[in-house]
Amino acid sequence: MDKQDNFSLAKAYEPQLYENDIYKIWEESGFFNPDNLKATEKPFVISMPPPNATGILHLGHAAALSYEDLMIRYKRMQGHQALWLPGTDHAAIATQTKVEKILASEGTDRHALGREKFIERVKEFVATSRDTIQDQTKKMGSSCDWSREAYTFSDELSGSVNEAFVKMYNDGLIYRGLRIVNWCPRCASTLADDEVEYQEQQAKLYYIKYGPFVVATTRPETKLADTGLAVHPDDERYKDYIGQEIEIDLAGHKITVKVFADQEVDPEFGSGAIGVTPAHSVVDYEFAQKNNLKIIKLIDEQGKILASGGKYAGLDVQEARKKFVADLEQAGLLVKVEDYANNLSICYRCDTAIEPLTSEQWFVAVDKKIPSRQNKTLKELAIEAVKSGQIKILPSRFEKIYYHWMENLYDWCISRQIWWGHRIPVWYTADQKLIVAHDEAEAQKLAGGQKISQDPDTLDTWFSSALWTFSTLGWPNVEAKDFLKFHPTSVMETGYDILFFWVARMILMSEYLLGTKPFETVYLHGMIRDKEGKKMSKSLGNGIDPIDMINLYGTDALRLSLISGATPGADLKLYEEKIAGSRNFVNKLWNISRFIFSQTEHIHQVALEPKVTDKLDQAILAKFNKLIKEVTEHLDKYEFSMASVKLYQFTWTDFADSYVEIAKKQGNKEDVLLYILERLLKLWHPFLPYVTEVIWKQFNTQTLLMVEYWPQAQGKVDGQAILYLDGVVGVISRLRELKAENKIAPSEFPFCKIVSSQVSVEHLQLIADLARVKLTDKDIEIEPEKIWQCSIYINLKKAMSAKEKEELENYIKSLELKLANDSFIQNAPPQVVEENQKKLAESKQKLANN
């Protein structure tokens, strides 16, 4: 009995018992580090999109980690030196916001702490949340190289940030200028254009008597700083005013506006006249540039009215609006107020309404020709990298979106007024001379002994992330071993929601700084949603915590759930039942292994495909070879879900339900079973790393499955054998169907005679055993039923229902009609015609049998 001694697998797979140990073994093996892998193929590299160092892992991260680890493990098994470089992002605004909230709950704020203490506080916070993220990343089974773990705010990476800044400044690609910017009053900082989100809101549209005009506005208070009035050039009502400067009295507040014409003005909207406030509207700022308007700054960085607002000075925007509207009304200048739906711009980090205002900031010039790059602009370089096909974006429709975004990009505002982030590497002398340097010492030298102070602003967090693929590999040291070996990276796997924030900027920076692409392929995954398709969020309470799922069902189950059904660019609905289903599959794989091992005298590896004579063995090997081919092809095409579905079907249906059952009856299949199982574990490993590695241990090879070679299909796929197996299974199913239909208990064995010239006696017996019928040689007085290559004589009948009969008759009719159609016979390929004839014959037979 004591085959039990051969193996030690519990009845059900309990992931909690194994996962931590297995991860430790992997980690200690050193194989996460490509330096310890034999180089048989060129390196395969993924830079892990650095999660923000602020919080916990959510399902989006879990999905990304699953896809990335899948690719990395697959490539590693194929003999590539696979490098998956992990890290975290200091996430400037997000982190600062978070810590400010904590401070607020303690009744203090960053100003009370002061800059240095505040930064210390953020560092503490980041250190603990980074540990959490690292633990959770490990829990997902991620085979990333922790020895190369990076952090955007480390000394090394800060060095590359300064290097990039200085180089760009020297090339004239970074400049300081007074322009209108997006200002978040809560963050007290500028934002880049793409960091602004829009939220539809119900607003009021105020119609204000404005000298001889009426203007409509959603923000009446800004009218205090109007310096222009725009009308359509063909608008008869206002033609005479064009070019004039008009003084306007707004309930005591006097302004002077220059009237000008612009095609952009819609004469139908509102009154057809637009009051222009250059300092506080992006559109108006552009009007001002074109028409040489004065710019009066009305609102300050705290959202308060400046002295230019006259008696409203000192009020905050909302109060000023109220008061001003009341004053207008009293002066009889408020014509009417309408309800109006418009888009409010809000901060993507804290949802606060954005205040556009003019301010002196640092910008990256995206439209400036670069002499060292054949006079191309940053924009052009970034567009070309994709247009030329050097970088592929999956799914490809995002390439168009990418072009559109790039083409419409304005200069990128990179200075932020927050404290947490890379300090802008610019120093000022007492007489405001500006010094750009790599560090303070260099700046000091350049200042020639003068006293200097550093610019207080920090850089946009995306500036440092844009360098991620190479700053993590040693750049700016272009001789660095890692940089030479691993850049450009292979795949950038990330969510489509940060295509612009991050992917686009990495391309831009890499093309400019290195003259090469940062990666070959961009794989954009979709968002993870709940069963209703809603975004998972804390406020909705519909979020699933990946760690909870791992504790309940195991990491492998979670990973498989995130992989199957996911296609690039498409959102994935995830729900607990799906994860439970994956858990069931993992357990199935476990039990298949358990059974095979229990049947085996000595568990061993079977190096070569077993030589077999039985057609059923040939068939399962043929199906398996086909599977290897398909799975490999799907993975090469980034069709992860397809690969998992094919593996799932083979494992459960073909292998467990069909072949293992056959093997139980026939016996003596040890080598075929072991041969397939061993390779099946390998194929599954990138999807289900833990359970496969645990089972693998039973082979006692002292090797890790993680670094075993990816299986290769042997020879041509034997299609004949596959058809034979499918035929046998078909007959078994038919017999079971007849039994079930006739309410014959599974334990009963009705007599049955099966005649076939193609199927061996042994296999006929097998069919009978699996279908649970008793074979007899005696004649049974009944019309045989023809299934595949067998004639079945059995005293059972499935009575065709009236509906089924009707359906069959209709089907026969449609076939007859089709075959009677000359143009079908002429146009359709002969193969198709033949198939239809065959189907007709079969259907007629089936009808006759009833």
Added chain:
RNA sequence: GGGCAUAUAGCUCAGCUGGUUAGAGCGCUACAUUGACAUUGUAGAGGUCAGAGGUUCGAGUCCUCUUAUGCCCACCA
């Protein structure tokens, strides 16, 4: 306002360049079950492939329009 995506069984999704009576998993129904697995097995019910036109011998699959949903972009005050 522009663009993109999706629409197939109660639910989540396959269905490649047009040619099996449209498939899977979950759920549902019936039956079974103490030596791989109830995290199981066997069988079954369930769809006019969003709607309307068109191309074709033939359309879930191609074209046009319509509808619904979701997303992205956009300076309509």
